[in-house]
Amino acid sequence: MSDNHTTGRVDRATLFAMGLRANLLQAAWNFERQQGLGWAFALAPALKRLYPDREQRLERLAEHTAYFNTQPTMASIALGAAARVEEDRSAGVGGDAASMARLKSALGSTLAALGDRLFWFSLRPFAAAVGVLLAMARPSQAWGAIALWLVYAIPHLALRFGGVRWGYASGPAVLSGAFRERLEAAVRWLAVLGCVVLGVALAWALAPGGEPRPIAVQCALAVGLGAGLLTAQRARPSPTRWALAFGLLGLILAWRNHS
């Protein structure tokens, strides 16, 4: 391996290329290394700039294909921070492979804990609730799908591209207290807004356009709501399996009533 250190810096175009490549973070997701391959692929533009020596660059790339996993949107922040550390490393002032692995592990688990709550447990269900409400209220238009996509994709893509720059600017200290507090506040507000949207959606489902639906339909909604609240207390069977069971039961009842 060459010992050719450079004092190159990661520029804005490189950070943008990393953000773009972060869209393929999970292209080859697997149980063994999870996002490892995508991580190396996204970090490659920075490594190309920092390590002009081909052998050294390939060594670093191979090193970065090791295990990595976090919430995929938040991974951009870790990518930026890792690029900053690689910058120091290429200048001969950073740590070694083991310290990079420790950094990736620490950033990955912390960002996963924050990102899972924000994106998977809050924003995704919130976007779905907004989409379903609009789809029920405007069934002949595409507003439900558009709203669902925009509500999720705008913050997701903004963080995917902006997160790389953010992580690079702050380095490993990116997960400061203020950042966490802002994310926690966003989670709380999304939960409250989600409750409001669901309340409105349920009211609309009971009386779309002000016209109350037949009592049998209202009862079916209430039974579904009650069953959902009961089954949500346990993770298994999954909601889909319950819904399939209800479907089969409904089909059996329909056949018996018509025969």
Next chain:
Amino acid sequence: MKAALLGTLVAGGLAALDATPVAQTLASQPLVTATVLGMLWGDWSTALAVGTVLQILAASTLPIGARTPEDYSVGGVVGAGVALSIASGAPFEHVRQAASLAGVMAGMVAATLGVPLVRWQRRQNEGLARWCENALRAGREGALAEAQGAGVALAFALGLAVTAVWLWLAHLGAAKVEEESLRLAGAWHLLQPLWLGFGFAQLLHAFVQRRLERAGVFAAALVGAWLVIVAGAP
């Protein structure tokens, strides 16, 4: 119809990409794909009826950590595609409702059966990752892009293939659904609100998190919206 079928197949492949390998923007969610397919087939009401139910169920299915959740990206395309292909050309409303029920059931089954398929795909990617690391160490710099490309191609091909199988099954079962459309439409009238209520409850549980004040916000929004909707109606 051929163009719509082809479009549905491509949508299956693209949905499989957005779900995990590429971008993850939620463009693969059932409501979005059903809306696109509704435009493609020229039948909004059937597409949205199926898409709304599958969406509310998909929303409580989360890809946390290494867990492989039900595959509602391809399941959503399958559900809307099956319903639209059965309902296409059907002159009666009850046939479209029967097709909606068949579509939702097909979508849920496809999403459930998608789990082992996604696991298989991820196991193939393990070999790809090992090959990539060895190739990089052997001096092949393009190995990363090749491995990424292979992962994307495999996901697209699987999504497309699964959609094709389900559309073929829908073609085989369309006559039976039409024949039993009165019974199925009757079941749809009760199952659609039941599924919606069930999905709302799952989401509500995720938002409330056993906090009384949030349950209060939900109740206030429900009552307030009910009053505005009912009293505000002409």
